[in-house]
Amino acid sequence: MPYGEPDPQDPHALIGVTLPGDRESMREMAATFAEEFAALGFDEAQLLNLFRKPQNAGAHRAWSVLGEVEVRRIISEALEIWGRFRFVVRDAEPQPAGSQKRLVQIGDGPRLIGEDD
Amino acid sequence: MARVNNWHLGREMSYPYEARFPERQFAFVFNINRCIACQSCTMACKSTWTFSKGQEHMWWANVETKPYGGYPQSWDIKILHKLHEADPGGQYWDGVVSDERTGPYGQFEGKTIFEAAETTLDPESSRVVGYLPADEEWSSPNIYEDNPVGKKGVRDQLDKVGTELPVHDTWFFYLARICNHCSYPACLAACPRKAIYKRPEDGIVLLDQEQCRGYRKCVEACPYKKSMYRGNTRVSEKCIACYPRVEGTDPESDGVPMETRCMAACIGQIRLQGLAKLDEDGTWAEDRQNPLYYLVHEAKVALPLYPQLGTQPNGYYIPPRWVPKPYLEQMFGPGVERAVERYKFPDRELLCVLNLFRRDNRIIFRYEIEEGPKIYEGNYRGRPFTLYNDTVIAFGEDGRELFRTTVEEPLHVRTNVHANSI
Numbered sequence: 001m002p003y004g005e006p007d008p009q010d011p012h013a014l015i016g017v018t019l020p021g022d023r024e025s026m027r028e029m030a031a032t033f034a035e036e037f038a039a040l041g042f043d044e045a046q047l048l049n050l051f052r053k054p055q056n057a058g059a060h061r062a063w064s065v066l067g068e069v070e071v072r073r074i075i076s077e078a079l080e081i082w083g084r085f086r087f088v089v090r091d092a093e094p095q096p097a098g099s100q101k102r103l104v105q106i107g108d109g110p111r112l113i114g115e116d117d
Numbered sequence: 118m119a120r121v122n123n124w125h126l127g128r129e130m131s132y133p134y135e136a137r138f139p140e141r142q143f144a145f146v147f148n149i150n151r152c153i154a155c156q157s158c159t160m161a162c163k164s165t166w167t168f169s170k171g172q173e174h175m176w177w178a179n180v181e182t183k184p185y186g187g188y189p190q191s192w193d194i195k196i197l198h199k200l201h202e203a204d205p206g207g208q209y210w211d212g213v214v215s216d217e218r219t220g221p222y223g224q225f226e227g228k229t230i231f232e233a234a235e236t237t238l239d240p241e242s243s244r245v246v247g248y249l250p251a252d253e254e255w256s257s258p259n260i261y262e263d264n265p266v267g268k269k270g271v272r273d274q275l276d277k278v279g280t281e282l283p284v285h286d287t288w289f290f291y292l293a294r295i296c297n298h299c300s301y302p303a304c305l306a307a308c309p310r311k312a313i314y315k316r317p318e319d320g321i322v323l324l325d326q327e328q329c330r331g332y333r334k335c336v337e338a339c340p341y342k343k344s345m346y347r348g349n350t351r352v353s354e355k356c357i358a359c360y361p362r363v364e365g366t367d368p369e370s371d372g373v374p375m376e377t378r379c380m381a382a383c384i385g386q387i388r389l390q391g392l393a394k395l396d397e398d399g400t401w402a403e404d405r406q407n408p409l410y411y412l413v414h415e416a417k418v419a420l421p422l423y424p425q426l427g428t429q430p431n432g433y434y435i436p437p438r439w440v441p442k443p444y445l446e447q448m449f450g451p452g453v454e455r456a457v458e459r460y461k462f463p464d465r466e467l468l469c470v471l472n473l474f475r476r477d478n479r480i481i482f483r484y485e486i487e488e489g490p491k492i493y494e495g496n497y498r499g500r501p502f503t504l505y506n507d508t509v510i511a512f513g514e515d516g517r518e519l520f521r522t523t524v525e526e527p528l529h530v531r532t533n534v535h536a537n538s539i
Contacts, residue, residue: 025288028439031498036151040386056153058289081497081504085524089476092518 023065027074030062034075038082047075118235118244121301124400125424125450127212127220131231133244133306138399139320143298143358144431145380145390146412146419148474150438150460152387154180154291159258161382162295166357171349177356178379179258180293184444188294189254192342193423196230197447199246200425203233208425210451218414219400222424222450229427230303230340245307245338255345290437293387295379296343296356297422297430298322300399304355307338319392320431321358329353340426363392363480365514374480374514386475391482399429406483408470408511409433416467418456420449435460462500469509472522476511479519483512492524 034047042050050056051063051071063071118131162178179188187193200208204227212223228236233246298315302322305313312328313335315321324335324344329352335344336353344355359377361367367375375381380388391409394402404410412419412433419433436445438457445453463471469486489506496502508523 025439025441029288029437032150032438058153058291077498081493081495081502084493085504087472087522088525089520089522091477091520 026062026065027070029058030066030071030074031078033059033062034078035082038075038078039087041086043083044075044079047079048072051075118231122219122398122400123229123301123427123429124219125222125225125421125429126229126427127222127224130229130301130427131235132301133231136301136399137315138300138395138397139315139317140395141318141392142300142320142395142401142431143363143390144393144409144413144433145295145388146409146433146435147293148387148435148471149290149292150387150435151385152180152291152293153385154182154259155384156180156258157382157384158293158295158379158388161378162356165359165378167354171347172354174252174255175345175347175354176258177343177345178293178295180291181259183290183292183448185289186259186292188258188260189250189342190257190260191254192250192340193448195248196246196340196426197423199248200228200230200233203237203246204228210425214451214455216417218403221414221417222420222452225425225450227425229425230338231301231306231427245303247303247307247338247340249333249337250342288440290440292434293379294341294343294422295377295432296322296358297341297428297432298356298358299428299430301428303338303340303426303428304335304344307334308332309334316360319358319360319363320395321360321363322355323357323360324353324355326350326352326354340423340428341430370479375478376480380475381478383475389474389481391480393431406485408473408481408484411466411470411484416459416464416470417452418460418467420452420456423448424450462497462502465503465505465507468504469507469522472509473511476522477519479513481511481519482514483516485510485512489523 030051033050037047037050048071051059054060118133119135120129121132121136123130158178159176159180163176167175167177176188181187208227210223211226212220214223215221230246231244234244238246298321300320302313302315305315305322309332310328310330312325314323314325316323331346331351331353333346333353336346344353346353362370362375362377365372365374369375376390380390389408391407393407393409394404396402401410401414405415418435420436421430422432422434434449436449436453436456438461442453459467466486470484473481473484487508487510489508491503492506493504504524506524508521510521511519513519
């Protein structure tokens, strides 16, 4: 299939279907990406880059359809909240020295130091 | 067929075997709103489990572009079409979306893949409505999207002048998929050799290759098409949920239950995987502080994939906010409106739990929240929004703390060079 054209006789092939969607769903998609990545710590320049890059198909499509001005407005709306803070992860205190096993490669595969032979 | 309780459907249904449930069930939540289809999960799985000869077409984990993508091609459209043929006009949900633990999405009035088999298939040994994809339908993990096909008729050559990815004139989203390790697996139901079993300790569905004779009944029956046939060994294979990691027996795990490879590789931080405690009737036992329980049963932002198929899948999805509701309701059932609304404007606890996603490779069994002061109050997109400096603490199986996340206002330290430049 990937090397040929869709077969119009195949009842399961997607030939042409109507997908409901409008400018609002595009705006909502852009807002979602802006919020999610702002919450992950992206700043304004990084977010704008996310939208400008054609490799990010969803975000770039929104940028093409809505335009840079609207995307900048969406970004600034998201950063108004999510740009003020950042989420910080702190790992729990490590276990006392010697209690954790260390991996080494011996023979056919990994074994644990301290394991009985 | 036996009668079993399916809480996704809000009713009993037919299944070839009597219900048997594990102590705990392998389950996961994927947040579609964050998936950018980087395919890191796909490659993590591929490089761990399916890199050998004869497995070239196998992608136990894949990410497909919806609505038009699929692996194998059009898998969901085909099975929905078959059910529509078996029960024309009858595939609908009734009742109301509620906060109940059993039947939270109302009641499904149509036929599942097992019930449709009762009325449409002959002989009696046919237990599940399904289909066997053709070889070429398995050829791409995300057809027409991430698979540049090159010049027509020219194989194995790069395009000299480059090519462009398709431009979509409408909405779309990325759907990450693995085996759902269903509570009522269709693959298990269909296997004439009884080679497929569900582990009593964690509900992971495995295929015993010693018992398998490669009849491909599981491939035909699994509606999600996550059982695959390997030609050079002549037996079928499927996702094993990286069970050594989940058990804590993988050398890397140091005896602690870990999330699977596809979860651990997710750079978009869309995934959270764990083990859900089950009641005797197969419903999730109340486990208020388990993040999966909270997302599925309290916040109800995570919904099962195509619950109407009847296998009671254990993969749950936070639906994408921007996609038209009718499409999402077909895919995730009637709970979509509520899930999207709650996710869009998360409350204090949901915001904390969403910050547990992908912060650690170890499985989170419990979380606690230490409430902090209010740090922001304002309006966001026309609604009042308040943010607190709460700390969410994750605990492992042994009750020990794994990590904690909190909110900080970024602190910018001016360098000496510019110390007095204001």
